[in-house]
Amino acid sequence: MNILFLTRFYNPHIGGVETHVERVSERLINRGYKVTVITTKFRKDLPSQENLNRVSVKRFFQPKVKYVGLLYTWLWLIKNIGLIKKSDIVHCHDVFIWYLPFKFLLPRKKVFTTFHGWEGVYPIGQKNILLKKMALRFSDGNIIMGEYLEKHYGIKGDVVSYGAVDLPKKFLKKKKRLIVYLGRLDDDTGLTVFLKTFPKLRGFQVEFCGDGPLRGECEKYGYVHGFIDPKDFLTKATFCLAGGYLSTLQALANKCVTFVAYNNPLRHDAFGLAPFSQWITLSNSSKEISEKIKYYSREANETQIMLNKGYDWVKRESWKNLVRSYLKIWRLGFPKKLYRK
Template identity: 25%
Template sequence: MLPRGRGYDAQSVRIAIVTDYYYPHLGGITEHVHGQATELTRRGHEVTVVTGNVVRPPGIVDGEIHPEDGVPFEIVRVGAALPGYGNASQTYHVVDPLLRRKLRKIFQERKIDVVHVHSPYSPILPMLGVLAAPKTAVTVGTFHSVFPRTLGFDLAAPILRRVISRLDGKIVVSEACIGSLAPYLPYEYTVIPNGIDDRHFSPEADPIPELRDGKLNILFLGRFDPRNGLDTMIGAFTEVRRRVGPEVRLIVVGDGPLRSRYQRLVPSDIANDVHWAGRVNWNRPRYYATADIHCTPCQRASFGMVLLEAMSCGRPVVASRISGFQLLMEHGKQGLLISPAENVERFAESLMYLIERPEERERMGREGRKTAVNEYAWTKVAGQLEDYYLALLEKGPGA
């Protein structure tokens, strides 16, 4: 039996993290997996990340930097990670005709104690990760998404319950997820949030010199998925630019198939005031450091990793008043929350409010940094995971 108490002082745990999403794919689950694996390894556990081979890696501006190179944990890639589309966002699904057999071999050879699967209702790799787990290991699933009720989920729910019921532990990154899950997967869930590397995402990051030229910078960062609201962002910036003049700039960090569509939304007379930075990975803190305000008119999110990154970098946030964001920040404290998410005028007014009040930007930035460090640093979140694993291991698989 493992010793009680945080830290597993007398014994490390062998953990397999199974995920469709890992570098070079960029996104919230990728960041969660990387931070989870890094911090758990630092605490003395043996961690193996099991993921797919991305067939067509996305182009990245700082692509010469690979966060996965030289990590202290093992990365095992199986099958091919093929891109798809679902829940108004880009998705990946790992396919391999021998996937279940390969997973069993990986788990058995490493004598895995904990199989931790991200998005366990997602075919194919996550579901097979649950089904291939050794009988001697406890299985944990983390659910990351909010989604509307659909006919597809209605039809798939009985099959999904057969998989999810085999999990020994069920985690959600925020209470916002439970409302989506409850009609289909009515189980007991524990909230353990996303974490942040507060040393990397820091106010001390070096800004981009050519963009610190005296203009006030508004930052949008995210994939060009429709639900992320870049069209609303461009509309709000257009109004702000009309009022403020050329002393304000919009920096857009991200990319996707809809890039040309979004670029056409920018009026030609202010096109020079919108900087399209492209898809950025490791250097994201530098863009937060370059920004005066971070803005995200996202329409659907369970948590809001870009908000947390901006807050950790000490930047005020203007964001949609959606469930995942309201659980992370408070209106008037770390930034401003706007409803509805598609309201261009309200986003423009809120941006103007902060543009005209530098002291408010400073205050909100300090509050955001404090929240990120005190509540969401990986050093804290990994401790919650350790305690959760220990409780399950003491009960035993299937308890």
């Protein structure tokens, strides 16, 4: 059975959606499926096609010009329509607009969508709401990453998920005063709240795993490593300041005391409505965050109980279970005989 994923970015680009698509693809291949990923060529040195861990990756150049980029995408897909025709399932990751013409060119082809998140701008633009509702209307099934999308976009998910995470193979002794920030260095991740927190903390070491427009501000308080694998930092850090869902799950999996900052109602609901909300500190107050960091530094027993409960929850959010969610929605459009594997 041939699966075709459409996604804006893919490995070696680093991000939550990229990891999501890669891990799901690998596990589908282990089940006997064939997976092709169509994505953008975000660097000139990347090959137009290659196999990465048995995933067939097809890349195209997308001009960064409004409307021109979309038109170019449509033309490339029409030129390569054979990739769509030979696929049993087409699944879009936030980029249903890429597939829109083919809903009419190939009306019998089943297409599905995963809604990964918001666009980083609040209030939400009416255009973005309409695009999600259009994708919902024309998709044969969908997964939404977080209950907040239903509330703020008025869309209904066939499956509500919060992603998955790789569990550490072993736990190392934590550095009590090490803080790691994980995510893009931008305002829409709540980073500005954390930047106001650091002056209130003395004697703490801060490391940043990420990059973005606020890099210069972050360098005033700690070392910025850029987008790298955060595994080594999470195993050592006592505290993690998380920018998104994946970084939050990674922090809980590594038993880090986890903080998420918000600066608008949507971001508050994104984490406040999540099932892991009781094991993180969600705040828009730099004072509250600094006081909680100091508190958890003192109260070792209470902190460990919270960390264990967060870990017990996140270890159930496996990639295996996430793949089952994909198979579940695909069954909406295909007979069960296709799912014997």
